[in-house]
Every structure is written in C-alpha cells, then in structure tokens.
Amino acid sequence: MMRNILLGTVFLFFTYVITGQKRAQNSRAIEFPMTEKYWESTTDNVEFITYKSVSAVKSNNDRDLGIMLKDFEFINGTIEYDVEFKGRGFPGVDFRVDESGLNSEKVYIRYFGTPNDVVRTTLQYACVLDGVNMWDVSDEYQAAASIKEGENWNHVKLVVHGNQMKVYVNNMQYATLHVPGLEGRSKSGTIALSGNVIYANFKVIPDATEDVAPAPGYDPTYSDTRYLKKWMVSQPVDFPLGKALMGSIDPRAPGLSIDSTLYNSTIEWKPLKAERRALVNLTRLYGGVDRGHRKLVWIKVTISSEVNQEKRIDLGFSDEVWVFINGEPLYEDKNHYGS
Helix, strand or coil, rough: CCEEEEEEEEECCCCCCCCCCCCCCCCCCCCCCCCCCCEEEEECCEEHHHHHHHHEECCCCCCCCCEECCCECCCEEEEEEEEEEEEEEECCEEEECCCCCCCCCEEHHHHHHCCCCCCCCCCEEEEEECCCCCHHHHHHHHEEECCCCCCCCCCEEEHHHECCCCCCECCCCCCCCCEEECCCCCCCCEEEEEEEEEEEEEEEEECCCCCCCCCCCCCCCCCCCCCCCEEEECCEEECCCCCCCCCCCCCCCCCCCCCCCCCCCCCEEEEEEHHHHHCHHHHHCCCCCCCCCCEEEEEEEEEECCCCCCCCCCCCCCCECCCCECCCECCCCCCCCCC
C-alpha cells in the first residue's frame, strides 16, 4: 500500500548581521587595532579605548556593541582576537559577511556569569541565511569551552578553509569545536564583532589554514537510509499569527479538515532534497520572515510498504509542525522559543 506524509513547517528567526566592504589580502599576518581607522561602528554604543596598554573596544552601556572591519574581504585563513567578559551575553564573530549583510558564518560564546568547562552549549557555530540565525537547528555545532572571568583575556582563534573550520578557545593546542561542513551561503566577505564585552588584539592571517581540509567532512546521515531526504515542497503562503490550520468541524462528517485556503489541489509542487544532516532547510530555500509574520510551507513524501505495518517517525522542527498521513492528522507541535 502507499502512505503519504505531509509536513508543514513555519520558520520565524531573527538576527542582527553587519555589512562589509572589500580589500585585497596577502599571506602575512595583518593586525587590526581597535580604532576607528580600521573598524566601523554599527551600533551607537561603541567606545574605542586604550585598555591594558593596547587599543580596545567596549560597549559604553549594557547593550551589545557592533563593529565591522573596514574594506576587507576574508575567504580562508586564521582569525584571532582577545575578549574580556563584562556582562552576560553572546559575544561573537561573523565572517564571510556578504555585501547585503544578511548572510554570514557566525561563532559565539554563551556567557552567563558562571563558566563550566563541561557544558556543551558554551560555544556555538551557526550560519546566517537571509538575516536568519540558524542556531536552533545547529545543535551538533556546540561545544564546551574553558573561559576566564574577571579582568582576564580569553584568546579565540578560528581556522577556516573552504567548507570546514576549527575553533580554539584559550587552549591553542586543542580545537574546542570542529565544524566539518560550514553551511553559510556566502564564500567571502568582511568580518564583524558583537557583544557586551571588551575586544582587543585582533589579527587575520589570510590563507593560514593549518591542517583544516577545504572539502566538507563526514556527514553521519549521508549513507543512512532511515532518513527521508527526497521531498516535494510547496510555495510559502501567508499564515497570520492566530490563524488555525484546521478548519471548523464539518457537521456532515466526523473530524476536522485542513483549511482549504491553505491546502488544496491548486498547490504547485517542486522537488526538494535534504542537505547535510538530512535537514530540510526551508529558510535557505525561501528566506526569512518579517517580524510579527509567519508563513506556511507544505512538504510531502510517498512511502511504499508491501504490508500494513506500524512505524515510528522521529523528527525535529522549528517553529511549528503538523504531520498528516494519508490525509489524516497524526501529530502537531509548537516550539516558539527564540522566535
């Protein structure tokens, strides 16, 4: 018999990304002191100072600062800097920020005032697509890190080569985080820093990639046939907050039906192949959603079975999901955290 599964998901993510410009590189280490000569302020709370005898930058209030490296294009190489924590938050670096400022690769530290070197959520990588920080579908790209409190520098180093990256925090002999497949859309761009912290001693060594290979590394889902990877997808439609997917109860028949304005025979379908990690990335396909709005997308797959049988389906999602099998509702759930 044939069984059809339809999954509808809505993504509402928001982030702040910083724009950049371009400048030619060379293979030597390039130092960028924290001064207005090299950095452009992208928030109104940036204060360039001399701190511990070096040029530094800090937020002059309790909000995150934002600065962007002027006239520089980063493709591959090493990025290093020192950061001192002065408040709770998520200090981080964006690299390969494209000219639109909406696409980049992002690495940040979570600091809540009590460092714990075994908590795997201390450090995270996530790509930014169309202004959407994909942190909540990037669980694999988290790691524990030993960080220092008080008036102590934390030294951070990123080694980037093609599709892979290693991140070092304080211990330069051991990579804290290894990302085998960078998932951003842009392959080159400028660099930006953010957070309620103090930054200093920033430098870039173009093309210094150490032992990091450029080709994507191992994807544990690649050969795993248990994942559903070939889908059909609809175009997104407006789905206002508060609107229900299911229509009213039909007095002539039991049960609920899908609102016919959201799912009907006029839907146009196109193929969609899951990417690394077997992720169906609707944000990459259709972009972000304006604040206060949401959209609905349907995806479907046909599963063939020679006999009637029960099977367990595991799925992850953000922000809302409805699952139907042979037109009947099977599962519904919501996860609006961080939306």
